[in-house]
Amino acid sequence: MTAAPTGTAPAGTPPAAAPTASSVLLLHPHDSVGVARADLPAGTVVTLDGGRELPLRADVPRGHKVAVTDVAAGAEVRKYGQVIGRATADVRAGDHVHVHNLGMVASRPEHEFGAGAVRPDVLPPEERAVFQGFVRSDGRAATRNYVGILTTVNCSATAAKLIARQLQAPGALDGIDGVGSVDGVVALAHGTGCGLAADGAGLEVLRRTLRGYARHPNFGALLVLGLGCEVNQISGLLGDLDLPDDRLVVPMAIQELGGTRRTVAEGVARIREFVPDVGRAQRRPVPASELVLGTNCGGSDGWSGVTANPSLGAAVDELVRHGGTAVLAETPEVYGAEHLLTRRAVSPQVAERLLERIRWWERYTADNGGDMDNNPSPGNKAGGLTTILEKSLGAVAKGGTTALTAVHEYAEPLGEKGFVFMDTPGYDPVSVTGIVAGGANVVCFTTGRGSVFGCKPAPSLKLATNSDVYRRMEDDMDVDCGVVLEGTSVEEMGRRIFDLVLETASGRRTKSEEIGVGDEEFTPWQLGAVM
Template identity: 35%
Template sequence: MTHAIASDAGRLATLRVHAADNVRVALKDLPEGAEVEDDGRRIRLVEPIRHKHKFALADLAEGDSVIMYGVTVGRATRPIAAGASITTVNTEHSTASDITTSRRDAWQAPDVSAFAGTTFDGYRRPDGQVGTANVWLVVPLVFCENRNIEVLRQSVTDALGEDPYRDYKRLARELLHGRAEEDTALPPRERLFPNVDGVRFLTHTLGCGGTDDDTRALCQLLAGYICHPNVAGATVLSLGCQKAQIDLLQEAVAERTPDGWRPVHYLEQQASRSEEALIREALTTIFDGLRLANRFERSPAPLSALSLGVECGGSDGFSGLSANPLVGAVVDRLVALGGSGILSEFPELCGVEHELIARCRDECVAERFRILMEAYQRHAARVGADFSMNPSPGNIRDGLITDAMKSAGAAKKGGDSPVVDVLDYTEPLRRKGLNLLCTPGNDVESTTALAGSGANLILFTTGLGTPTGNPVAPVLKIASNSELASRMDDVIDFDAGPILRGEAQIEELADELLRLCIDAASGRYTPKAVGLAQYDFIPWKRGVSL
């Protein structure tokens, strides 16, 4: 990345990301008439440029390509003068048409000598996996059981004295009654199961009324959660008559853990004599499960046992300049140490396919990526959708005006290491190194899938702010800019803003962020999403969700 700071008497900061780019990014609001230096020449801005937005470095004719990150990210729909802003009015989504690219030369791995011999304190499982957390999972096979899941959630948290919303409940009583009410809730208690990070309760809207593919995908996803390295065991509630039958989930679980070491209890409401009997039996399995889970203790494990899922949400015009390449540098370091990274969100890889294909370790991996990308695009087209519809209104307001522009920055989360495998939705991680996972761009659907494929820690970059978390995989939030990190410090774990100000290099912050990941994986640091009990879970129904 080229961090070229242009300035005049007012120190007007801009950034040109790649030498081949024909646009620059404003790092602060720039007034009309300001002069910006670029590669030895001065460009006068013909209109005000908002911070995070791009402006042309040369006159562009209608049909000319807009280049950023060294790749095509748009096409001019009308003449654009040098010094004019790149907007949805004068630019539309466009990418390089030819994605057949020769294999890239050998990867130059980063220097990771500072982490030689470094371990994290994880939970070693009988099958060789290592967890960064230790939870008991409660899962509904069908949406009809969501109410019972909520009953169990409230009952268990109350019994354990671990209600995460206790302070908010007190606040609500004070607001309603106009005075401080005596707290009638049970006081916090000493942790009964010190080696357990809690009980996680999933709810969803699937399990019946869908297609056979929907049912299989749900069971495979739930199996991915039940068999996750951070999960010690599970309680599953079934109604009985739904399409997603217990035996389908059992088969999916057996495929992932054929040795069956993990206890999984399947309860069917229609076979129970009463709702109370069902709840009693479920509570018994949960509390017995917590006693079993408590037998696992943290112990040193190599960094090669870590698998980082990477995600971006609420992106702004700075995400692809600071937070995303920072996370990519962390992934590169972990891969160099023998660990794994998972890059998802296929709609946000549109326009950089050729870059990723060039990084695939062999033609089989490259061909699978082509097949899955093309199948996703065809499915979108059948319902009148397209990847170009991916940028949200918030993205556009912050300068990400085309999907290719958003994609070029989003792909930076995957670093530069070779792509060793491409996974379809719900497929488990099988190979160490960087993997691509077919998911939609929807934040929660994608993070849900990352955990389902085995990511035991997730790095989530954001420029506008998002509280997203996950029930089983701790999620660390990285802000693209310091203003966000300060304003939403209750949800942000790490600030990438110093990169934009030239106060820190990506390399040094990557080492710092990797150390934070190690602390989170070891239980020494509690991610903000975990502290807020932000446990988002939304399965992808495999329809078009951009």
């Protein structure tokens, strides 16, 4: 992949002016394709910005690409002013451009470490926005106040869910002091914890993830539930775990308690004892600098990089300006756009750490008989995305424009302020699990096809890339970013999202919380051999 032409706008940047009435949107002057704003049948004559008329040679679905110039077979195709692949056949202006005539090209971008590392003008403390949150004894801020049941192994998953189910039943906690300040009980069940090496990367990543959840400020108390004979022993998990003084933790093992029924009864009793202590926490004003915002995208479409992702990026910039932290992740979905991030790195070391993670993924996929272009998914392609390069160029827009201050491995604690990156898979539940383990206390999730997602204990806001999916799935979508296509600026949408993040951090329930989504999405990344 060659460097972008001089003066090229960052990937994911929308048109310089508000979209016009043209039915084909051109995102950058150097682009060879535009994006269809509606389903356009063959023979339609569209007028591009500037007045040029273009007859369509094929049907083009909404959100898909239209060639606005001829492209010879083997030549590069550009969108966002960047290369998204090579033409696999001669393409004529007016053609539909997709999997039938556009293919992957090896990602070999040119890097300019730190050339675009814009240090934000962080507001002084007295000018920063505030939210109503909980403050733990270690000073960390919480946006929710849950009791968690943390499982060491899949063998204790059913018991954990049975405990939670009893306590989630209507009236189960009625009459207990402080219950009104407790957001609920969530069972963190997963599919591993045994059948893996006792000293390998698999156990290391699992324990790092579980410890991140154990330390998460959105938990006021924890029941740690194991079977008793697993590789991931409770003692090993909790050993040297630096927890705040006010964190209540009770370990329990099913084998020691005499089986499932007795464990469930004991677990229910112990959590009922927790509730008054957990309920003593009360919301109070907290500066926005204590927010850690996780960003993710799922079910992306051709509008993701035009509406929701850059709008979320504008909100990220605003949060960073208020002294907070925002996290971009999904390493396979920045592949091909990594040069846009290394350009923003605060140091060569930060840039190199990102590139090392990219190289790791290239080796990892090759060792497993795949390649990086196995992404996009079928749903992404139906929505108009063709190659991983195109998807990544839109995905990185979630990270805004400020300097990249750190690169973390999966589930590592997020200690730095500003814009940071975490190495995670692109698979949404696994990715967000790592981000929350790192300390994210709010999540924003963009979607074009209509993902349904929650991630207790962190509230998750879902941002629809187009108004159609927002209307069709209004019970799941929190924000309609499709209005950007009607003239609302990305900056205005960013301010709306930032304000909603503050409201959500203050206790406003998200659509996923209202429905009850978020109990089943805890999915630690499973590395290494299963034995």
